[in-house]
Amino acid sequence: MDALVLEGISKNFGALAALTNVNMRVQVGEVVGLIGPNGAGKTTLFNIVTGFTKPDRGRVKLFGEDVTGLQPHQIAARGVARTFQIVKPFFGMTVYETVLVGAYLREKDEDNARQRAEVAMKLTGVYHLRNRYARELNTPQLKLVELARSLATQPKLLMLDEIVAGLTPAEVDAMTALVKRIRDEMGVTVLLVEHVMRFVMNISDRVVVLNYGEVIAEGSPSEVSSNLKVIEAYLGGKSGS
Amino acid sequence: MKTYSALGAAIALAAVPFLVGLNEYYLFLVTLILLYTTIVVAWQLIGGYGGQLDLGAGAYHGLGAVVTGFLMVNYGVSGWVGLLVSGAAAAGVAFLIGYPSFRLGLKEVWYALSSLALVLILQKIFLLWTDVAGPLERYIPYAEFDPVFMRAGTKIFYYYITAALLASTFLIVSRIRRSKTGLYLISIRENEEAAEMLGVDVRRYKLQALMIYSFIAAVTGGIYASMVGFYHPTLFDSWISIQTATLAIVGGLGHLLGPPIVSIILLTVQEYLRITLGAVIIGLHQVIFGIILVVIIMFKPDGLGPLIDSLARRFPASVRR
Ligand SMILES: Nc1ncnc2c1ncn2[C@@H]1O[C@H](COP(=O)(O)OP(=O)(O)OP(=O)(O)O)[C@@H](O)[C@H]1O
Numbered sequence: 001m002d003a004l005v006l007e008g009i010s011k012n013f014g015a016l017a018a019l020t021n022v023n024m025r026v027q028v029g030e031v032v033g034l035i036g037p038n039g040a041g042k043t044t045l046f047n048i049v050t051g052f053t054k055p056d057r058g059r060v061k062l063f064g065e066d067v068t069g070l071q072p073h074q075i076a077a078r079g080v081a082r083t084f085q086i087v088k089p090f091f092g093m094t095v096y097e098t099v100l101v102g103a104y105l106r107e108k109d110e111d112n113a114r115q116r117a118e119v120a121m122k123l124t125g126v127y128h129l130r131n132r133y134a135r136e137l138n139t140p141q142l143k144l145v146e147l148a149r150s151l152a153t154q155p156k157l158l159m160l161d162e163i164v165a166g167l168t169p170a171e172v173d174a175m176t177a178l179v180k181r182i183r184d185e186m187g188v189t190v191l192l193v194e195h196v197m198r199f200v201m202n203i204s205d206r207v208v209v210l211n212y213g214e215v216i217a218e219g220s221p222s223e224v225s226s227n228l229k230v231i232e233a234y235l236g237g238k239s240g241s
Numbered sequence: 242m243k244t245y246s247a248l249g250a251a252i253a254l255a256a257v258p259f260l261v262g263l264n265e266y267y268l269f270l271v272t273l274i275l276l277y278t279t280i281v282v283a284w285q286l287i288g289g290y291g292g293q294l295d296l297g298a299g300a301y302h303g304l305g306a307v308v309t310g311f312l313m314v315n316y317g318v319s320g321w322v323g324l325l326v327s328g329a330a331a332a333g334v335a336f337l338i339g340y341p342s343f344r345l346g347l348k349e350v351w352y353a354l355s356s357l358a359l360v361l362i363l364q365k366i367f368l369l370w371t372d373v374a375g376p377l378e379r380y381i382p383y384a385e386f387d388p389v390f391m392r393a394g395t396k397i398f399y400y401y402i403t404a405a406l407l408a409s410t411f412l413i414v415s416r417i418r419r420s421k422t423g424l425y426l427i428s429i430r431e432n433e434e435a436a437e438m439l440g441v442d443v444r445r446y447k448l449q450a451l452m453i454y455s456f457i458a459a460v461t462g463g464i465y466a467s468m469v470g471f472y473h474p475t476l477f478d479s480w481i482s483i484q485t486a487t488l489a490i491v492g493g494l495g496h497l498l499g500p501p502i503v504s505i506i507l508l509t510v511q512e513y514l515r516i517t518l519g520a521v522i523i524g525l526h527q528v529i530f531g532i533i534l535v536v537i538i539m540f541k542p543d544g545l546g547p548l549i550d551s552l553a554r555r556f557p558a559s560v561r562r
């Protein structure tokens with residue numbers, strides 16, 4: 001069963017082709033890494049899946065349903081949660097309130113929502129910060145809170161946009177363990193965008209490489225890291241001969 | 242502790258008419274102050290929690306006055322029914338305006354301006370629509386005391402209606418604040434995209450907040466028309482829009498106690514200045530009132546809400562000990 005299928009997705013910003021005929025699928029239970037140089041179109045692809053950006057061409061399918069053109073809250077209702085590359089905190093809210101917003105997606109009853117929020121905060125290790133305001137937190141903490149509120153929505157597909165950027169190596173290892181637990185214990189499918197190779201290669205079942213808006217390679221972490229086109233893309237060279 | 246504060250507030254509200262010596266003119270002024278304060282409290286929903294700088298209060302207030310007044314004058318309909326009908330009419334207008342605005346993603350100054358335009362547009366419409374309003378004042382039939390028709394010769398009648406409206410508005414708003422809807426509205430204010438990604442239907446919640454607030458603003462207009470005994474298109478007053486947003490901001494965006502307390506105090510000061518200085522140099526009271534607002538915002542950019550909240554927290558604690 002496919003969690004996510006992209007069929008022939010293209011998106012232009014004026015003259016710039018951000019994505020060109022992208023085909024991709026993520027199976028239920030997989031952890032898929034999406035990599036590529038700066039400006040390759042990774043975040044644009046996330047925006048298209050989550051309904052923030054409409055594709056010029058192509059279809060987006062979630063768990064077998066065509067969801068192209070739906071609004072983000074409708075995508076969330078279908079079981080997708082997402083963290084943002086540049087964190088989008090609720091500065092004027094406490095951590096607890098922030099995570100509670102996510103929990104209310106599936107728990108209508110306040111007590112259940114609170115319980116759900118507490119579980120998500122404990123799992124991500126931000127429970128001790130619950131009464132602090134987001135504006136008092138640093139970036140690594142904000143990233144964890146963003147993960148906590150995403151998990152509180154009880155997603156089936158979790159999309160992480162550079163969740164470990166700016167973290168220390170020790171924090172990266174902790175995040176690796178956390179994402180593995182989320183996959184194994186909660187059965188959540190994960191699609192992650194990342195530049196930190198140590199993280200992607202360690203955690204992904206499969207890696208998809210974007211360059212200038214096109215998929216140029218796809219395979220297991222070891223296949224991809226030995227792929228010449230990928231190495232060229234990362235070295236910044238346009239493929240020559 | 243909460244019940245004591247609520248009881249205290251209720252007793253204070255009930256006692257005001259006697260504190261002003263049952264003087265009709267003062268009763269009129271304190272009723273006016275409470276009416277405007279009610280709008281400020283209701284505005285919290287869209288402005289303080291939802292984060293939209295709405296300047297449509299004058300439109301909804303005016304609509305309440307005109308619709309309630311029209312029904313009383315032309316059909317002899319009870320003011321109570323008029324309040325409900327005009328509230329529903331205002332919520333309907335809010336829907337018609339809010340739906341496309343939020344769909345188009347109008348925000349910040351653009352939303353503020355378009356909501357302010359509503360005040361002017363409705364005023365023009367009712368000036369031209371002589372079957373309903375027109376340029377002449379329309380007088381509501383006099384009754385010495387007719388509670389069913391919602392008309393009385395003494396202002397104390399309107400004072401208690403307004404005090405009850407303010408108290409219920411405060412209760413409704415504080416209840417919403419603690420509910421899922423309140424939390425959702427605040428998340429929209431803090432970051433729309435993040436809220437949306439957590440499943441918050443941003444447009445729907447903004448619309449809901451706008452409609453509840455506009456309903457209450459219309460009810461204040463209906464009470465006003467019945468109290469003064471006439472209605473006129475100048476009751477679509479952009480000053481009310483600006484006063485509402487200003488008092489809510491000075492009182493502290495999203496704070497529960499700050500806005501009503503600050504509104505009551507500052508509106509009292511404003512009326513005092515108007516009575517004492519307004520006749521000396523026309524408009525002087527507005528200048529001084531403006532200076533007071535500027536000074537507060539210079540020293541307390543977040544408004545007086547945080548200060549009032551911390552005082553409110555400290556006070557009961559020291560009493561308890
Ligand atoms: N809203 C937009 N309007 C115009 N151009 C855009 C817009 N969003 C993205 N772009 C452009 O599209 C291209 C792809 O951007 P995108 O953010 O998807 O890249 P990315 O792979 O996420 O890069 P990074 O690794 O730096 O985050 C870039 O050239 C970017 O400047």
Ligand SMILES: [Mg+2]
Nearest residue numbers: 042043044085
């Ligand atoms: Mg990006």
